[in-house]
Structure formats: C-alpha cells, structure tokens
Amino acid sequence: MTPLVISNLTVCRRADGRVLIDGLSLSVAAGEVVGLVGESGSGKSLTAMAAIGMLPAGLQQEAGSIMVAGVPLGGLATAALRQLRQRTVSLIFQDPMTALCPTRRIGAQLADVLAVAGCPRTDRVARAMALLADMHLPDPAMLLRRYPHQLSGGQRQRVLIAMAFSASPALVLADEVTTALDVSARAQVLRLLVERARQMGSGLLFITHDLGAARHCCDRILVMAGGRLVENGPAAQVFGQPASPEARQLLAALPERAVPRQPLPVGGGLQ
C-alpha cells in the first residue's frame, strides 16, 4: 500500500476564497524519502497538515483526495482519523523543545507513545531503551530518567524521531526538523532520520526550506511555489537541470553556486 497519495488537492481560505494549495498531486512510496521544498508561504507545511487531516481552522479542502496507506481521508470519522494518526502516520516538528513536555521524564513520554501503539506495559521500558539505542543515543537507561531540558537540541530531536517510528508508521512527515539545530547536529539527525525510515520501510516526506539538507537525504525532490507543485524528480535532476522557472529561480539564490562577492541573481520585486 502506498503510504501517501495526494491527487489534485486544492485548499482555500474560507474568508476570502484565496487558493493556498492549487491542484497538488504527489505520492510517497514505501521506504522512499521525498523532499518537499519551497519558500515560506509556498504551501509545503499546509500540505503536511492536510495529509494528516489537520487543516487549520478557516481553511477548506475544495477538491482532490488524500489516501494514507490506502485509506482515503475524506469522510473518515474522528475516531478513525485518530487511530490513523496513532498507528499509521507520524509527525515530527521543527522545535524539539516545545514538542516534548518540559515537566515529564523522557521515559514517561516514550511509554505514553508506546502505550498508544499497543505495546504491553511490561515491555515498554525495554522497547523504549531499544528505540533510543536505535537512534545511537548514548546510555539509554539514564536518558529515560532525564527531562527534556537536560538534553541537547540534537538529542531531543533524536528522541522525537524515536517516538515517531515507535509504532512502525507507514508514513512519517518531518516538518523542518533540522532547522532549529546546530550545524553538526543537523547532519547527524538527518542521517538517522533517513536511516530509520529505510529500515522500517516507512515513506518519509521531508519538508524543508534548507535545499542542502533536502539534496543530501532525499531520493526525490518536489518543489512548491505559490501553492503549486512546480518540480518533481530525482534530486540530481532537480538540482542539475530544473525544468521550471520557479525552481531555477530558487536555485539561483544559493550562495554556494555564485561567484564570490558578485550579486546573486534574484528576480525583481522587493521582499
């Protein structure tokens, strides 16, 4: 079953009818790492919210369908939707500090997630330690007794990744998971995230505005601009010969490609 198939999704703002996602179609295969890149306001985070049936208030799905692991989201009852979020889809957020409860130990929070995933009480500590060990976190037994503020940003994000994969989800949505991290933690977290997705055979939709991160970890890159999908192809192709003007424009702004101290080619208009 394909983890995620979105076809012709259109999302509007109810107040003024403004189209925020415009006829978007994409799919993520099992074990595939797909990068969804674009600038703020391009609709990439909104796509992720739509994929778990959590569009923010005031927005409306006008057209299109979303299938998660073969189950169409449209018309799913609240209980079924909740079950889908518990077992089939996981979401990892940008800020690992606010995603964890600051007053509870890591172990307790992992146990909660495992309980939801149906892990029997007696096995939870062992499973939690195994999950942390899979994330190459040192001394899992001690880590379980720690509070979030006692961990580094990279460690917290690894704990969240461990949680996200605890129920062997078919689909994992990672929204800007490396943005808040230090450069060295960034590379490591990215490596672990991709490694885990491939091991578990989960589809991974990696949403970011960091083109470098996407380039390094993704099998396929999707570029969004103005609510539309403008580019879809293997990373080498999208970064090598982008077909759309929007993608070319985005890549032209990369300082690593420019002649040092020469103006970067950017389109007209002021931001």
Add this chain to the structure above:
Amino acid sequence: MSALRLAMRRDPAGSLGALLVLLLLGFAMLGPLVAQHPPDAIALARRLQPPSALNWLGTDELGRDVFARLAHGAWPSLMAALLVVGTTVTLGTLLGAFSALLGGLADAVAMRIIDVLLAVPALVLAMALAAALGPSLVNALIALVVVRLPVFVRLARAQALVLRSRPFAEFARLAGAGRWHVLRHHLLPNLAGIMVVQGLMDVAAVILGAAALGFIGLGAQPPSPEWGGLVASGRHFMADAWWLSLFPGLALMLAALGFNLLGDLVRDVLDPRQEPAP
C-alpha cells in the same frame, strides 16, 4: 477606530464585555434618575418586601428600595474601583520599569519590600492599613492600592527585564541612549498594553476588596449604599429575602465579568501584532 471594529467582529466575547461595562456605566448614571424612591428612605411598614411593581427589586430590612440603593451605589463602587486600579497600574508600571532599569541594590531592596507585602494576606494587610489610617472610603482605597500594587510592580519589572534585553533596546544603548530614553521609548510603550489589561482584570477584585473593607466597617460608612456593603448586609436575611443579596451580587458578578472580558478585548486592540498581516 477601525482596529476597534475589527476586534469587535473577531472577538464577540470581548464585545460582550465592552457592552456589559457600558451598561453598568449607563446604569450608574441613569439608574438614580429612574429610581422611584430615594436610596435612604426608611419605610418600616414595607420592610423585606419581595420584588413588585412598587419596589422593582424589593426592599431591605428597613424598607429601603433595593433598586434605588443599587443605582445610587453603582457610581461610587465603580469609580472607587477604577481609581484604585488606575493608580496601581500607573504606579506599578513606573516602579517596576524603574526597578528593572536601575538594577543592583535599588532593585534588590524594592523586590524584598514587595516580597514582604506579598507574604502578608492581602485582606489582612488592607484591614490593618485601613484601621491604622482610620475608617473612611479614601483610606480604604489607599489601603487597596497598597495591597494590589506588588503584583503590578512584579509584572512590570518582569516584562521590563525582557524588553530591556530585546535587540531594539540594546541597539538604543549601543547608539548612546540613556536610561530615560530607553524607559520612555522602549519600555513604557511596550508595557502599557499588558498593564492596562491586567488592570482591567483587577477591577472586579478591587470592587470585592472594597466591599470586604466596607463590610467590616473600614470602608464606605453606612448608610452609604455601596455594593459590597449591600451584599454583606443582605446576608442575614438570605433565607427569607433572597433579593437583598442576589441583585447586588449579580451586579458585582456582571461587573467582574464585564471588566474581565473587556480586558481581553483591549489586549487585542492594543497589540499591533495581533492584526492580520497585510
């Protein structure tokens, strides 16, 4: 004014608060004019009468008209509360901001004084102060200012400490700005919103505090028809004459609710960041 209208549309609860406060003020101004009886006309023959066409909200143990007493008590009750709150907000903001800006010994001493004030139960402290100053409405209000002030100083100081280390304040210091410039341009304008909101939230508490002092004889003196006093004196007759405490209590509750909701509304209006991006 368009900001106000926008907030009204987006915040019906806040609008209800504004409406309640307007109604209360209207009642305070017009109520005494429409009341059928003077507030202190004793009519022992008609004591403890339930609400009727003659006495809309009934009469008390001395036959005085409850509506008239409520209407005449509204203005002093509301004005006393607003006066206390206005003073605490202004003083609290200035003291808190100065304390944060000066730092060092002055800040430490000020905060320890605040700690001591906060350690004593507010009502006990207010009673002690009001008793020491002598029973009168003005002294009760002074006592209330003193006991409500610490919370406001603390809040203003905490906010000012955050604002002082914001890049815009740091930039000003880098450009050679003195404390007065930072206080006037970077601290006070950004403190104003939250302090006013906190103040509006406090109006109800102050009305009740004034009532409590009035009840033990340290506030407005009888037969002045102050709302807290009305609730308190009706207490003895609760079983047979529910209207005595109910209506003043209801008025207090609506005032509390109104000012709380208004506080939310004012926060939305005052905070520019809450407006949708253009």
Add this chain to the structure above:
Amino acid sequence: MTALLAARDLRWQPAGAKAPIVDGVSLAISPGEFVGILGGSGCGKTSLSRMLAGLRRPDAGTLAWKGAAGSPPRGAVSFVFQDPFTSLNPRKPLWWSLTEAAALAAPLTAAARRSLADELLVQVGLPPDHATRFPHQLSGGQRQRIAIGRALATQPELLILDEPTSALDLSVQARILNLLLSLQASRNIAMVMVSHDIAVIRHMAHRVLVMDAGRIVESGEPTALLAAPRSTAGARLVANFLSADI
C-alpha cells in the same frame, strides 16, 4: 595600513561558567574589509561580535580604533541582530526606529528625521512610503532591511552582523546579501559577519576566521581555507555542512 578596529586578547567568562566563552581573541579589521566568523553553536562567535560592537564589556583585553587605544567613537560601529522579529520596537513607526541612533547623536527636528528616514529607506531598497508603517506590517526580509538601514543612520565605518540572514528564506537572503555587497561597494563600510553557514561566508567574505571553544583556530581566504581546512574545528564544519551543490 592602520587597522580600523583592532582587538587584543579579548576574554570573557560569564559568572558561573566553567570555561571562558571568549578566550584570548586578537584580530584586526581593515577599512572596507568583509570578515566572516564561522563556528558551531557555543564557540563564542556571537559573544565576540558583541564585544567588538561595544555591546558587551570584555573581562580583559583591549580595543583600538584607527590605532588609538579605546572604544570606537559613538556611531562609528553599528550592529545588525539575528532575529528580524524582535529587533524593531513594535510600537514605533519605521521612521522613528530608522533615525533613533542619529537623533541620539545630534538633536534633529522632526522634518530632518523624516527626510533622513526616506533617504535610508531608499538606500536599503524600500519605498519611502514605508516610513509611517509599523514593524508588524513588514515581512522578515523587509524588517532586516530596516535593521540594516537603522545601522547605517550614523554613517558607521564598521557594521557587525550577527547571522543576519539565518531566519530568512533563500531568495530573501540573496537580496539582503546583494544589499550588503552594494553598500560595501558604494560606501566602503567594513563588515564583520557571524554565521554558521559556510556558503554565505564563502560568498561574502574577504577573510574568514574559524572559532572553536572561544579561540580563533584558523583564518585565511575563504575559498582556499574551506576547501582544505587545517584545524579540526574547520574540518568538522566543512564535513557537516550540507551543501546544495555537491
């Protein structure tokens, strides 16, 4: 040539810290030069930049401005902060924020402030009608332009920038970098930019300093240095950098 700003043996250790944050840094910045400071989080690069700007007093060490010992004259060094969303006073119109430093240096009439604000807006590529707007009406990139314009108001000879583009989109970053390059070309302002982004520093800097544990461990011409870093900290930065251009 005399250095514009020279720092000797700067040290800073906050109370209660186990190790110094800045541990004996010496450097000199020439007029018109663009110096990049690279390092991971906690290496001391932000603290160093604040000391150079005079925002933080070092525990030890000295600064010299154009060869004379002591801090630079007021207005000669300016600063651009990382976060465009907290760097402007939300209650002040942009003309006020833009001209605050200039008005502190010398009394200005309201009309003079407004015309200076218009001039600064043009310099940073924003239309003059933005003068009466408030920060919340601007995008992140526009705010960062205002922060740069504000820093230019006192005609500084040195501009210190703390990760000025790390909170911005790629295309907005490109526009801000272009603005900085054009300001250097037109006004010969020296700049020090703190960053963790190798690509940005390589693009912008004449000279890069790599910091680790409060010290400068390596310095040199950016393209050569980043192609073959000699220090372990430099090598780690390069190895961990996820370039979009493999």
